[in-house]
Structure formats: structure tokens, C-alpha cells
Amino acid sequence: MSDASTIVLPDDPSFGGEVQIDYPGYRSTRLRAPERPLVTLPEDRHSPDGPVFGEDTVLPQDFDLTSQHEGEPLGERIIVSGRVLDEDGKPIRGALVEVWQANSAGRYKHQVDQHPAPLDPNFSGAGRCLTDDDGNYRFISIKPGAYPWGNHENAWRPAHIHFSVFGRAFTQRLVTQMYFPGDPLFRYDPIFNSVRDPKARALLVSQFDLATTIPDWSLAFRWDIVLGRSGSGTTPIEEEA
Amino acid sequence: MSLLPRTPSQTVGPYYAIGLCRRPENELVPPGEAGAIRVVGRLLDGDGQPIGDGMIEVWQASDRRWGRSGTEADGQFSFLTVKPPASPGEAPRLDVYVFARGLLKHQLTRMYFPDEPEANAADPVLSALPALDRAALVAEQEDGVMRFDIRMQGDRQTVFFAV
16 A cells, blocks of 8 residues: 555545545546636526426436346445535425445446456446435445545545436536445545534545345445525525425 | 634545545536537646646626536536626626635635626626736636636636635
């Protein structure tokens, strides 16, 4: 393992919830992270009142990544569930949540991934669902494996599930990664640590949740997702329940 | 009341296509739609090299159209759409999000239309930018398509907006 000090910078709470986009330990940022400061826009948030962002393509069975093939995938069966909320704590209903992940051996079903771990013929690694009226989402999957990558010598990504979320407004867009609690690879991973504030980083880690396990069948992890506000001065504010 | 902390962003990574490009979603209007426009462009890194594992999303708030396109090995993305109606006092535009491996948070930019010089000159956001930045946000008419290249870094870096 490379010296972590050159790959992972010390904690810096001044970043708050923002990721450091030019994080030097993540090599691919060097030619891709914008260098100029962002330009501020006037407040202008549009909240469409119906499906826009591909929500209409979700099938009811798309939440189950373990039933897309003839047989079941290998690995620890897991249920991943949580709520999609806005900053005010209000649930976002009808949010499109899309996930993709490696199989239990740490291999993605993608032509670019040539890491010498087996593909699983019973696992494609992608799912989607819409949140219910209380903002709940739920997936059935298998726990993804850690995998090596070329960022630095002996680099390994901690196990994670990629999440893409659309709220009610384009400004609520979020793409992120959900991690599993207690992963020993956290301290070596520049992507995880590009969120410099440890409190914010902790928001990327799911919690094991006995209450949502299914006895004799599946482990379970809970992970809530908080997006920005959807409302603007031009949309009526919903009355408090 | 104190706000809940927002979930931080992480990169879309190199394998987003298995989750986000399972079906073509780059046609915001059906082929043959009256007024349909092909928008193409390349996503380029700080060395001017194509980013072949990026993803572009476009959103037209005024007519509620949305689409996305992965980038090819040559950095190319492509959309079929129509020019959205302009909001009062603004020029018609596409809101454009850029995602890529190596990009820890998606970036917002805008594409304006080359055949709208008056509206573009009056647009409050576009007209407030320096001339070079302004020019970079206006697509170029090219052989029946509109070309909109996106540069992540360098002297000609595309302007990105705070979300």
C-alpha cells in the first residue's frame, strides 16, 4: 500500500459538505477539475410537477438487482433502503434513484473493467426505483466487493454502491457513492476522503440496520439522502402538516 | 430551524453507463419532430484531449424536456431536441450538466443558440460574462448541427455556474 499521506490529505472541516474537486490524491482530477471559480446565477429554480427525468421508464421489478437473471447472484444478499429528503427534512416523493455497483468479487459488468476477478452471469449490477410518498427507496442487491484501480500503487476502492438521484428540480441533482460501515479501506481512498470534513464524509456511510433485515434471508443497510431545496419564490410553499 | 446537511457528491466513475445509459435517452424529441435540432459537442480535458467516459445531461426548464448522453472515445456527445421557449427577458438556452470520472462533482453550464443574437445580448447571465466566456457558451452552427464543445480547463475553459 502506498504511503497514505501522499494520497489522503488531513481532515479539514472548513469544506463543510462540499467535496474538494481538485483533490490531488485522486489523479484523474488533474486534467478534469475546473480551475476557475464558479459563476453565481440569480435564484431560478424550476420544479416540474410531473415526470421529466426519465421516471417514466422505471419498471416495478427494477429495484431488485438479484432477480434479473435465471439464477441468483453470488454474495451476501443485502437490502439497501432509506429516504430522500430535502434540507428542510421534507420527504421527496417520486424521486428517481438509480444505482450501479460491482459484483461480490469486485468486478463491474463493463468492458473497461478488466480486473482479474470473475463476472457473475447472474448479476448485471444496475437498478432503479422511485421514492414513495414518504421519500422511501429500497433496493435488494448483493454486497459489492472492493476492487483495485490504477490511481496509485496498490490502490483499492472501498466497497460502494453508486447512486444517482433526481429530486423535483434540476438543481437537486446528486450523483454520489454509498459506502459500508467500518471499511478498513476508508483511510486509503482519495475519492472517499475528497470530502474533507469528517462529519460530511460520515454522511456517505450507510448503517447496518437489524430492523430492516429479513431473518434467514438478507442483511440490511440504511442510508438517507439529503438534497438541496426544490422550492423557489415562484412556487407556493407547502403547508406544514 | 437548522437545515439537514446535504449528502456530499462523489464522482460518477468510469462505469456509470451500466446504471445510467441502459437505454438511449438523448432524444428529447422524436426524430422528425418539427424544428428538431441536432446538438453535438466534445468534452475535452485540460490537455485538449477527449474525455471518453463523461456524461452530459441537458434540461430545458421552459418546455420540461430532459435528456442525457454518454461521451464516446472521441469525447463526442449528441442530442436531438428543439429550441425551448425563452423565459421573459432571457435568451433560450439549454442547462447542461457535466459528469465524468475524475470529476468529483457535476458541473453546470449553459448552451445558448447562435441564431438568437439579440436575445443573447439581452440575456442577464450571458451578457454579464466577459466576451470570450460569452462566445464559448453560444453553440456554433455547423453543417446542419449545432456544435457545443465543453472544455474542463485551460485558457478557454467553459464557464461553470454555482448550483
